[in-house]
Each structure stands twice: as structure tokens, then as C-alpha cells.
Amino acid sequence: MTILLREDTGHIATLTMNAPERLNALSDAMLAALHGAFDQIAQDSSIRAVILRGSGKAFCAGHDLKEMQAGRQSPDGGAAYFKDLFDRCAAMMQRIQSMPQPVIAQVHGIATAAGCQLVATCDLAVASDDTRFGVNGVNIGLFCSTPMVALTRNIHRKAAFEMLTTGRFINTREAQDLGLINRAVHTDALERDAQELAQAIAKKLPSAVKIGKQAFYAQAQMTTAEAYAYTGDVMVQNMLVDDTNEGINAFLEKRDPQWS
Incomplete structure (x- = not known):
């Protein structure tokens, strides 16, 4: 199964994270696929806007914890793998903001930990009204320090710190009020609204x-x-x-x- 799907409609490219059984986790393969796709689109002058979405019941559940635990088997306990993983993730996130086309997150289900970081990193975000957002790594003993970078550049500091230290999830309306997303829409209207936003951008110079x-x-x-x-x-x-x-x-x- 192809882990990342791309479909171009006119001047809009839609990328679909396609690992629904893992809640579209940012595995090594997913990170590589996303970074590669963003690099490719950045060089494609026919594309003027990008929509990023997830297949199945979630947008993205963050890092792949099974892969991370497997990395512990190395002699250094995983230190080199973990550093490389977080560096690769940070590079992919920064690629979103350095590419010329605006990237719109089309969010549904859940966006947690590095998945919430991905929403915060995208230039714009539209979410269905039943979505939950969280930087909840603290619940399993892992403070979401790298997601914190994007989150604190999107929402109020105290709200971000509360989410980071309590692991509390917020709903779509609260995410909109805090500035994490642009629009909260009914589930049936999610794809349409994301497309309309992309089309509005694609019409500009x-x-x-x-x-x-x-x-x-x-x-x-x-x-x-x-x-x-x-x-x-x-x-x-x-x-x-x-x-x-x-x-x-x-x-x-x-x-x-x-x-x-």
C-alpha cells in the first residue's frame, strides 16, 4: 500500500497520508514520503496550493511509538536514532513553511503530539467539528518538546503550557478560538471547505x-x-x-x- 497518495486537480495538490491502521503515524517511511513530496511540489510551478489530509479515522496520531521503542535495541539505547528521528521530523516540518505554496491541513478525528505539531506547522488549517487536538505525550512520560515549538508559535503561551503539562485534549471550537486552526466546519463540509480555501489561494498571482x-x-x-x-x-x-x-x-x- 502506498503510504502517501498525491492527487492533482488543476493548480491544487492533495496529499493523503495513507496508513490508517497506524492512525497515519509519522513513521520513518511517512516522514520520508512527506518530505519528498513537499520537495517535489516546491519545484512544481503548476501547483499553487497544497491540501494535506489523513485517511481512515484520524488525521495523524504523531510519532510511531512502536518504531521508537524498536530503536532502543541499539547499543546506545536509541540515542542516535531518536536524535536522527526528531531532526528528520523538524526538517520536514520546516520544509512545509519554506516551500512557496501554502499548505492547508484538512483535519479530522484526532491530531495528537507530532500530529498536532503538523497542524500547527501548516500555513492554514480546516478541521471537522468532531476533531480532538492534543500534545499528550506527557501522559506516557514523554514531554512534547518538539511539538511545543510549532504550538507556541500558534496559540497563547499559557494555553499551550496547559496542554503540554496536563495532556488535555481540546475540541475544534477551542482550537479555532486559540488560533490553532482557521475554520471549524461540519464533517460533511470539510473537504469542500478545504478545497474552497485552496482554490481561493490558487487564483492569486x-x-x-x-x-x-x-x-x-x-x-x-x-x-x-x-x-x-x-x-x-x-x-x-x-x-x-x-x-x-x-x-x-x-x-x-x-x-x-x-x-x-
Whole structure:
């Protein structure tokens, strides 16, 4: 069985994590497949938006604990394997934010531990109203330190710390209120809403979205003064794009732009 499925519809690529019997856990194979797919899509100029979803009854249950326990059998007790695993996972997560196309998480069922990290990492997220989210590793004695990185960059610190230290799950409405997801929708509307969001992005000038996504994450790490200086330069770069000139002229002339 193919562990990651890809289906392209127009300018939208849909990736489906396809290990339902493991709740789409981020196994070694799944991490490699995801990173490879994101690398491939990043080079595909025909794709303007990506939807990431899971098959079966869950979005993603986090790391594959059976594989992790098997890693303990090495002479070092698994230290080298665990370090490599978390490094590979972090690289995959960062690839999502460095690729030019926005990535939308289409979430259902559960998104736990590194699965919740995956939702927090995606640029946008739409979830069905029966989804549960958690960074619940503390319940089995493993604090979700790497998921914490993405989570604390999405939601209020105190809310994140409570989730991390108690293992408490939150529902879709609370996830939306905290800023973890963009939209909470009825299960029957989940696929439609994710597609509509992707289509709205796909209609925009790809070079402008690429420039903007890169700047969005870069400026977030800067001081206010540094961010204004940097984004001012980005705006200049964007203004000098031929298609941006056409877009502005089209707006002023009350017509549709003829982008190349």
C-alpha cells in the first residue's frame, strides 16, 4: 500500500497520508514520503496550493511509538536514532513553511503530539467539528518538546503550557478560538471547505504568494524595526514583478488582469 497518495486537480495538490491502521503515524517511511513530496511540489510551478489530509479515522496520531521503542535495541539505547528521528521530523516540518505554496491541513478525528505539531506547522488549517487536538505525550512520560515549538508559535503561551503539562485534549471550537486552526466546519463540509480555501489561494498571482509566504515567516522572527525594514525591501521586490504591474493596471482600469 502506498503510504502517501498525491492527487492533482488543476493548480491544487492533495496529499493523503495513507496508513490508517497506524492512525497515519509519522513513521520513518511517512516522514520520508512527506518530505519528498513537499520537495517535489516546491519545484512544481503548476501547483499553487497544497491540501494535506489523513485517511481512515484520524488525521495523524504523531510519532510511531512502536518504531521508537524498536530503536532502543541499539547499543546506545536509541540515542542516535531518536536524535536522527526528531531532526528528520523538524526538517520536514520546516520544509512545509519554506516551500512557496501554502499548505492547508484538512483535519479530522484526532491530531495528537507530532500530529498536532503538523497542524500547527501548516500555513492554514480546516478541521471537522468532531476533531480532538492534543500534545499528550506527557501522559506516557514523554514531554512534547518538539511539538511545543510549532504550538507556541500558534496559540497563547499559557494555553499551550496547559496542554503540554496536563495532556488535555481540546475540541475544534477551542482550537479555532486559540488560533490553532482557521475554520471549524461540519464533517460533511470539510473537504469542500478545504478545497474552497485552496482554490481561493490558487487564483492569486503565484509569485506574489511565494514572496509573501517567505516574508511572513522571516519577519515573525525579527524586531518590529527589523521587520519593517525587511518587508519594505520585499514590497519593492514585489512591485518590480511584471505581473504585479499588470495586476495594478488592471485594477485601475476595472478589468481582469492578464497574468503571464
